[in-house]
Amino acid sequence: MASPNREEIIKDIQQMWITNQNRNPALPCLSVRTALDLYLQVMNFPNGSEVIMSAVNIPDMVQVLHSHGLKVVSLDVDLETMAPKIQLLERLITQKTKMLLISNIFGRRFNVEPFIEVVKRYGIVVVEDWAEGFSGFNYVGHRDSDLVLFSFGPIKYYTSFGGSIAKVRDATIFQQMEALYEKYPLQTHAEYLTKVLKYAFVYIFLNCPRIIKPGMYLTKALNIDHKKYVVKLLRGFPDRLIERLRHRPSTALLAMMRARMSAFDPAEINLANVKAEYTSERLPAAVTQVGNKAEVRNHWLFPVIVVSFSNIPEK
Numbered sequence: 001m002a003s004p005n006r007e008e009i010i011k012d013i014q015q016m017w018i019t020n021q022n023r024n025p026a027l028p029c030l031s032v033r034t035a036l037d038l039y040l041q042v043m044n045f046p047n048g049s050e051v052i053m054s055a056v057n058i059p060d061m062v063q064v065l066h067s068h069g070l071k072v073v074s075l076d077v078d079l080e081t082m083a084p085k086i087q088l089l090e091r092l093i094t095q096k097t098k099m100l101l102i103s104n105i106f107g108r109r110f111n112v113e114p115f116i117e118v119v120k121r122y123g124i125v126v127v128e129d130w131a132e133g134f135s136g137f138n139y140v141g142h143r144d145s146d147l148v149l150f151s152f153g154p155i156k157y158y159t160s161f162g163g164s165i166a167k168v169r170d171a172t173i174f175q176q177m178e179a180l181y182e183k184y185p186l187q188t189h190a191e192y193l194t195k196v197l198k199y200a201f202v203y204i205f206l207n208c209p210r211i212i213k214p215g216m217y218l219t220k221a222l223n224i225d226h227k228k229y230v231v232k233l234l235r236g237f238p239d240r241l242i243e244r245l246r247h248r249p250s251t252a253l254l255a256m257m258r259a260r261m262s263a264f265d266p267a268e269i270n271l272a273n274v275k276a277e278y279t280s281e282r283l284p285a286a287v288t289q290v291g292n293k294a295e296v297r298n299h300w301l302f303p304v305i306v307v308s309f310s311n312i313p314e315k
Contacts, residue, residue, distance in 0.1 A: 006251045009258050016261050017165055022143040025174045027166045028254060030187060032131045032149045033064050033237070034245045035166035039147050040068045042176045043098075043125070050096040054084045054103040057129070060241060061101075067242050073097070079305070082291035083110035089118055099125050104133030106301045107157065108294035112142050120144075134158050135298045136266050141167045152257060154199040157272075157298070158264065160257045161196045163249050187250040272299050 010028055017026035029035040047069035053062075055074040062072055073092050075084045082105045089100075100119045102112060109130075116126050128141050131151035141148025148167035152160040168174040205211055219225075237244045249257075276299035280289060283304070290303035 006254065009251065009254045013165075013254065013258050013261065016137065017140055017167065019137055019140055021138075022140045022148075022167065024141070024143060024148075024167045024169050025171065026140075027168065027174065027178060027181065028249065028257060029164045029166055029181070030162065030247050030249045030253075031153065031237070031245055032129065032151045032164045032166075033060050033241070034247070035147070035149055035164055036061065036127070037064050037067075037242065037245055038177045038181055039127075039166070039168070039173070040064070040070070041180060042173055045070060045098045048096065049098040050094060051099040051101055052089065052092050052097060053101045054105070054129070056082075056105050057101075057103050060237065061129070063241055064245075065101075070098075071096070075100075075102075077105065079288075079290055080293040081110060082106060082108035082294055084115070086114050086118070089115065093119070093122055093124070097122065097124055099127060101127040101129055103129040103131070106291055106303045107132055107135070107298035108291035109133055109135075109139070109296035109298070111295060112145065116142060116144050131164070132156065132301075133298070135269050135296070136264055138266075143169070145169065146173075152260070154195070154202075157269075158260060160253065160260045161199055162192065162253050163257045181248060184246050184248045187247045187253065189250050189252045192250045192253050269298055273297070275299075276302055 013028050014026045027035065027038075029038070045068065048071060049069075050071045050073050051065050052073045052075050053065070055077050065072055075092060076088055077083065078085055084102050100115060102115055104110075112126070112128060119126055125146040126142075126144070128145045128148040130141065131149055131153075133139075134150045134152070134157065140150075145167075146169045150165045150167075152158060152163045152165075154161055166177070168177060205215065276297075279302065280292075283289065288305040290305060291297060
């Protein structure tokens, strides 16, 4: 039985996500993958159904889709805008297509209305994956999208060291997701504390030159892939993905989400964008920057394309 304090925190979070632009109900979840898995359990698409998906995404999202017997069909992404190429969308739709999952990548936002207009003609549901796109409550997803996902994981811009928000258009589906979710075990406070301490260690390690430089030399000498190790530390579910994601967030995590969201300041994003533009203007012309023509450019990350010298043939 949830405590009154926990229920109050959840209601506070849900209220923040009800805006004039999108009044669809919100469900705080452990992660974006948790929310997607919940939605797929309720929708129960036939085995072998197809999901058209932005071609750039994390492997875990694909794994969740595969665990429900779904086939992923990739939709190519425009490197200048980081938006899926809408001109390719309709030709990918078949009688088996049940879902379109379009992703915001690296904080670059695009207009989703043309995508919604296309797939709604075929009765296909739309999922907006804005895991990398939270920039305040001025945009909480399109009201006609069936599911909108936001992440507050450890490497996200406005992190709560975990947690996510799922906006669900259909009230009946929302209630079914909520009822199923209530049966999940709770993440313990100890589990959440362990994650926070782990992320703090990684943050200190990566941001202290006196540690990171000798550490890189040491791992290279020992033939250890330090990048692979760090990425594993930052992953929310390093193993047993489906089992681990089927939990509810601890009350401590929910309280952190509420505190972070309540204190959101748009000036922080504006400052990050100013710094990114300053850097962008000073990069060599040979560096290919990604997403510079996006409608909205919030610099959660600063993506560039680099050439691997190991792939360049010797003359």
